[in-house]
Amino acid sequence: MRVPAPRITATAIGAALLLLTGCSSNKDGDNLQTIEPATAAVSPAGATPAGTVQNLGHQIDALAFDPASKTTAILVDDGTRLLLQGEGGGAPRDVVLDGRAAQLTVAPDGRVLLPMDGRVQIVDTTSGEKSSITVDGDARSAVYLPDGKLAVGLASGRIQVVDPAGAVSATISGLASVDALALAKGDLSALDRRQTSLTEIDVDGSSLGMALRAGEGATQLVTDEYGRILVTDTGGDELLVFTADPLIMRQRYPIADAPYGIAYDDRTDLVWVTTTGDNKVIGYDISTGIPVEKARYDTVRQPNSVTVDTAGGALLVGSATGDGLQRIPLAAG
Numbered sequence: 001m002r003v004p005a006p007r008i009t010a011t012a013i014g015a016a017l018l019l020l021t022g023c024s025s026n027k028d029g030d031n032l033q034t035i036e037p038a039t040a041a042v043s044p045a046g047a048t049p050a051g052t053v054q055n056l057g058h059q060i061d062a063l064a065f066d067p068a069s070k071t072t073a074i075l076v077d078d079g080t081r082l083l084l085q086g087e088g089g090g091a092p093r094d095v096v097l098d099g100r101a102a103q104l105t106v107a108p109d110g111r112v113l114l115p116m117d118g119r120v121q122i123v124d125t126t127s128g129e130k131s132s133i134t135v136d137g138d139a140r141s142a143v144y145l146p147d148g149k150l151a152v153g154l155a156s157g158r159i160q161v162v163d164p165a166g167a168v169s170a171t172i173s174g175l176a177s178v179d180a181l182a183l184a185k186g187d188l189s190a191l192d193r194r195q196t197s198l199t200e201i202d203v204d205g206s207s208l209g210m211a212l213r214a215g216e217g218a219t220q221l222v223t224d225e226y227g228r229i230l231v232t233d234t235g236g237d238e239l240l241v242f243t244a245d246p247l248i249m250r251q252r253y254p255i256a257d258a259p260y261g262i263a264y265d266d267r268t269d270l271v272w273v274t275t276t277g278d279n280k281v282i283g284y285d286i287s288t289g290i291p292v293e294k295a296r297y298d299t300v301r302q303p304n305s306v307t308v309d310t311a312g313g314a315l316l317v318g319s320a321t322g323d324g325l326q327r328i329p330l331a332a333g
Helices: 013-017
Strands: 052-054 060-066 071-076 081-085 093-096 105-107 111-124 130-144 150-154 159-162 168-172 180-184 187-192 197-202 207-213 218-223 228-233 238-243 248-254 259-265 270-275 280-285 292-298 305-309 314-318 325-329
Touching (some): 060 111, 060 314, 081 111, 105 130, 111 150, 130 159, 218 259
Parallel strands (some): 060 305
Antiparallel strands (some): 111 130, 180 187, 187 197, 218 228, 259 270, 305 314, 314 325
């Protein structure tokens, strides 16, 4: 497997601009040049996982930790059920969803967002109560904006901005698909897996901004407290680090064996990346301008999802083959 040399692009703005894929375009995404979206590598049988493993009896599709309620949200059964596990572990509450969720995102006030076809399901992590916001399309991603509106990314490449009353206040088109949305320091960006790109979104102007190629097959993203957007390039075996306004790629770093799941720990300022090709999770310090490996652990098989329990001080890794929920104790930074 190809392992490229480290590349740091903090000052290489001119080179980064050569990767520009679009600017302020509102055309439909039907005629765009696209690739088959990258997916997690199929994991081999692995070593004994670090920490402890809880058998939930489900394949885990996604993980998120809600610090407001100290609850771990676990998406299972091909995105049709949500398990809510309180502080300290134990038997989780089971919530049957009203559709098949594409992913799981933490929202303010103890809620999680679950985008699905025709709606974004909102679940209260304490009570398990459900509500929904209707959208015109197959929702793949969602995030609340600072003004309380909801930005929803659709499989068609459109972004719908929905106000608290449920009315669509803006529609922004031009991407092939909107598979993840990042809000960094108030700036919205969209990850398009079919174009393997990251694009600025001008919400006020209802238009696309600058776009940069995100490796050879970008899959997942997360933001950190410094406004960085951290992206796993599964197809290109790299960790990519961007900042927005203006959109700049700051770092590229090789990670072998198909990096996929990604999480950020604001207590230790580490980014955690799972590699499904060898069942590992690796912690990196990216504060110095180039990622520095700080920890590496064996995981459950097929570690497609990862999150950090910041209340309990643990790294949580989910097995997409039903091998359980792994908990690895972490020291505070």
